[in-house]
Amino acid sequence: MSSEQRRAATYLRISQDRENTRLGVDRHREDAEALIAARQWAPVGVYEDNDISGKGHKKRPAFERLLKDIGSGLIDVVVAQEWPRLERNRADGVRIIEAAQRDHVLLTFAKGSDIDCTTAAGRLSADMFSAIARNEIEVKAERQSRAQRQRAEQGRPPKGVRPLGYASNGDVIEHEAEAVRKIYAAFSSGASLRAIAAALSGGESENLPSIPPLPRHNRSLMIERNVRRAGDGLEPRPVPDDSPWVSSTIMGILRNPRYAGYSTYTPKEVLANGDRRRSWRAQILRDDHGEPILGTWNRIVDLDAWEAVQDRLDDPARVTNRVGTDRKHLGSGLYRCGVCDKPVKTHSQRYRCEGHVMRSREQIDDFVVETVRRRLQLPDLHDLLPSADEPRMREIKLEIAEHQARIHRAQRDYDNELIEGFDLKRIRDRENAAIDTLEVDRLRLSLGISHNSVLEAPDRLAAFDAGDLGLRRSTIEVLCEVRLFPHPRGVKTFNSDSVSIMWRSAIAD
Ligand SMILES: [Zn+2]
Known part of the structure; x- marks a missing residue:
């Protein structure tokens, strides 16, 4: 009888989205053990991933091992708390279902109905299951992007990562705003992106004495995030050493219409083109008469100055002039x-x-x-x-x-x-x-x-x-x-x- 016993693997995933503590996962494990005992399956191991650790949180080593062991014919049943625990995202969901379909594995859940890939009918419903999961994700994304567009139409500051100079609620952070104004001024008077990045990094700043060194914005954001995490009782995530500013960040600052007070919205299609920075102007949201919609926040840079900077950024001659215009002498940096x-x-x-x-x-x-x-x-x-x-x-x-x-x-x-x-x-x-x-x-x-x-x-x-x-x-x-x-x-x-x-x-x- 024991040779016909089905071999059941338990999959557990700690994640911060639903439960913050190990407690939840311990309960999941107990539920799985009870299920395995009730069905008289043979337990063949627990696969546990920790999704909240800061490092490498993209990878699920136990999940990968589970797929591999299914492929090696070591597992007949996978027990998990519920489908989202196992799936986590669309791509992994499709992978586990395909593995289960290929090797005729039963996916069973303490909460929710089985995905039984041991039968043809079960495999068909598995297809539908993953299609539904996929659809849910798309609907959610659409809803989010509609909400974002609505916010932008009302001129409210967009959700998400705050730009240098603004708090998440749109308030101006004065010392950062001052740096933004100086970046615009330096670029307008001929400084290169690289020279501005170097000045902000506190390095050699030839002819740019007015730009003060500033911690890299990414780093400030990470530190702020850790303050919020501490408030939620979570462990801090690692903050990397302060690395120098790079030209592309300066470009992003110079391109951002929010500094001129424009309300922006980026449709998915624009993002999909990978052309975001080159189409900043296209992100300015316009009303039915084609007039730009202005945000409720205070502008940091005036409209004319912003437009002038865009013109200069759009000028291809600027890019060919590698040596920059922030030099006083014919040969310095050139010879x-x-x-x-x-x-x-x-x-x-x-x-x-x-x-x-x-x-x-x-x-x-x-x-x-x-x-x-x-x-x-x-x-x-x-x-x-x-x-x-x-x-x-x-x-x-x-x-x-x-x-x-x-x-x-x-x-x-x-x-x-x-x-x-x-x-x-x-x-x-x-x-x-x-x-x-x-x-x-x-x-x-x-x-x-x-x-x-x-x-x-x-x-x-x-x-x-x-x-x-x-x-x-x-x-x-x-x-x-x-x-x-x-x-x-x-x-x-x-x-x-x-x-x-x-x-x-x-x-x-
Ligand atoms: Zn030399």
């Missing part, structure tokens, strides 16, 4: 040290790479400008420009698609409540940063040269001479690489051999 290849810095009247080169700024700049001016006058200019690298372009496109796919997956996991908003944001920030870098590469490869107004001008020399520092720097950057070598000892006059100018076309070959 390289001939000894170690690092960009040189400005040191009073000189360009310097410490311990390697120290050269008169005026002499070098005159020489570089004269060389570039001569080159601009030659008819074969286009031979000097790097050509588009088609295989690399294709590679970049694939890499970008891969990063976008990761964002989509994270979005789906978030919708299915597999991961939290913080995780989603972290993944999105990380992937977007990678995409930003790749897009700069792509731009540089494809139209890096076509957006330089000097090279497009009918009279290039005149355009170069009339150009401002930023335009001259980007022209030099597009055309060539400049390296400075130590000046030969004992030579008083300027020696042009000690400066190397390599045309880009020569580098590409």
